Amino acid sequence: xxxxxxxxxxxxxxxxxxxxxxxxxxxxxxxxxxxxxxxxxxxxxxxxxxxxxxxxxxxxxxxxxxxxxxxxxxxxxxxxxxxxxxxxxxxxxxxxxxxxxxxxxxxxxxxxxxxxxxxxxxxxxxxxxxxxxxxxxxxxxxxxxxxxxxxxxxxxxxxxxxxxxxxxxxxxxxxxxxxxxxxxxxxxxxxxxxxxxxxxxxxxxxxxxxxxxxxxxxxxxxxxxxx
Amino acid sequence: xxxxxxxxxxxxxxxxxxxxxxxxxxxxxxxxxxxxxxxxxxxxxxxxxxxxxxxxxxxxxxxxxxxxxxxxxxxxxxxxxxxxxxxxxxxxxxxxxxxxxxxxxxxxxxxxxxxxxxxxxxxxxxxxxxxxxxxxxxxxxxxxxxxxxxxxxxxxxxxxxxxxxxxxxxxxxxxxxxxxxxxxxxxxxxxxxxxxxxxxxxxxxxxxxxxxxxxxxxxxxxxxxxx
Numbered sequence: 001x002x003x004x005x006x007x008x009x010x011x012x013x014x015x016x017x018x019x020x021x022x023x024x025x026x027x028x029x030x031x032x033x034x035x036x037x038x039x040x041x042x043x044x045x046x047x048x049x050x051x052x053x054x055x056x057x058x059x060x061x062x063x064x065x066x067x068x069x070x071x072x073x074x075x076x077x078x079x080x081x082x083x084x085x086x087x088x089x090x091x092x093x094x095x096x097x098x099x100x101x102x103x104x105x106x107x108x109x110x111x112x113x114x115x116x117x118x119x120x121x122x123x124x125x126x127x128x129x130x131x132x133x134x135x136x137x138x139x140x141x142x143x144x145x146x147x148x149x150x151x152x153x154x155x156x157x158x159x160x161x162x163x164x165x166x167x168x169x170x171x172x173x174x175x176x177x178x179x180x181x182x183x184x185x186x187x188x189x190x191x192x193x194x195x196x197x198x199x200x201x202x203x204x205x206x207x208x209x210x211x212x213x214x215x216x217x218x219x220x221x222x223x224x225x226x227x
Numbered sequence: 228x229x230x231x232x233x234x235x236x237x238x239x240x241x242x243x244x245x246x247x248x249x250x251x252x253x254x255x256x257x258x259x260x261x262x263x264x265x266x267x268x269x270x271x272x273x274x275x276x277x278x279x280x281x282x283x284x285x286x287x288x289x290x291x292x293x294x295x296x297x298x299x300x301x302x303x304x305x306x307x308x309x310x311x312x313x314x315x316x317x318x319x320x321x322x323x324x325x326x327x328x329x330x331x332x333x334x335x336x337x338x339x340x341x342x343x344x345x346x347x348x349x350x351x352x353x354x355x356x357x358x359x360x361x362x363x364x365x366x367x368x369x370x371x372x373x374x375x376x377x378x379x380x381x382x383x384x385x386x387x388x389x390x391x392x393x394x395x396x397x398x399x400x401x402x403x404x405x406x407x408x409x410x411x412x413x414x415x416x417x418x419x420x421x422x423x424x425x426x427x428x429x430x431x432x433x434x435x436x437x438x439x440x441x442x443x444x445x446x447x448x449x450x451x452x453x454x
Contacts, residue, residue: 002323006330006337010302017339024303024338026253036305036341036354043344075237076251078263080352082309096229103233110233111251112244114263117270120347125307127263127354 020069033130035066041121056098064189067130069209071138071198076111080125082118143206143225157183247296260357262293268348283325291416294357296436298365298425303338307352309345370433370452384410
């Protein structure tokens with residue numbers, strides 16, 4: 001609603017805001033992708049249930065997911081930290097340890113940021129930049145009637161992990177609980193799978209990062225594709 | 228300190244983090260610039276002393292300043308809003324009115340964002356993207372002994388405006404007070420001046436966005452230039 005008055009688009013804009021990322025062409029062979037996501041204490045996480053290192057990893061992973069959901073490769077990140085009084089320097093060291101590990105794993109360059117005070121709650125905002133080859137951008141728009149639907153991973157794990165973390169009763173072994181919690185706390189972006197699809201001869205019409213759940217996110221694809 | 232372990236740089240990185248912006252080359256003729264800045268309620272502004280529209284304008288203006296400080300032209304922004312309970316929808320409308328006006332004035336495309344809840348304080352994080360022609364990037368590094376120093380605008384106005392806003396006594400006319408307050412609340416990024424310098428035949432070695440004050444920011448140039 002708030003963005004409805006913004007009608008200015010550059011001629012090299014490939015995809016305006018409204019998908020997992022927006023994209024523009026900076027050369028004839030490559031598209032640039034950008035996306036931004038914030039995690040706020042007591043809204044998206046509680047410091048009592050996630051470690052600083054896990055939070056660092058997760059904050060980058062959810063942003064990587066937005067890039068790979070469009071067939072892109074993540075390249076650079078900018079990090080804003082809103083630091084409240086109770087945050088210790090060892091917490092920040094551990095947070096950056098997690099960020100660093102994830103960046104190393106996915107070949108991402110730390111490219112900027114801002115560190116500010118925040119009166120009450122800690123927050124972290126990550127802007128991620130990535131790229132795709134021209135013509136290899138998979139959006140929410142392209143789906144056609146009759147398309148087959150594929151998913152990666154085992155859907156629902158993270159949601160169950162959240163339930164377990166919130167103390168909701170769920171009958172399963174301690175081992176399963178640990179597994180589901182890990183799926184919630186340290187999600188794995190599907191870079192390998194995405195790059196395999198980009199290189200494959202499969203005719204892919206549309207892709208999306210599932211975060212709300214299969215049904216809701218499939219609805220996003222259907223709505224934006226007009227199917 | 229926190230970023231010291233991050234040593235991965237892509238070969239097309241022109242300028243890593245540490246200046247007003249970081250920069251990478253996405254084509255042979257142009258460099259991409261990126262920067263991010265956050266404004267947090269009760270740290271950077273008080274809702275009792277700045278209007279929503281002014282805040283919207285200022286949040287974009289301070290980011291534009293980072294781009295033009297390097298000789299760049301701003302092109303796109305991504306906005307994250309952390310919305311606390313007391314923020315009304317009319318406040319958001321006014322905020323976006325200010326953002327929209329500034330974007331129109333400087334030809335900037337709204338290119339993405341995230342809207343999240345924030346338990347106590349409102350915050351706004353802006354990531355800005357811009358570009359320069361290759362070879363036309365002015366950093367904090369290039370200064371040489373004997374360089375002449377030029378500034379734009381009248382230094383100290385914004386600082387005096389902040390003093391007046393904070394209720395500190397300052398003998399001046401009501402008209403001057405209004406003028407100084409405006410300089411503090413709605414800063415003007417120096418796009419025209421920057422583009423004039425880029426196109427000129429002046430030999431420019433270094434540029435910086437003054438925010439801490441002339442002496443402190445000149446110190447940044449000296450330190451990074453080794454002069």
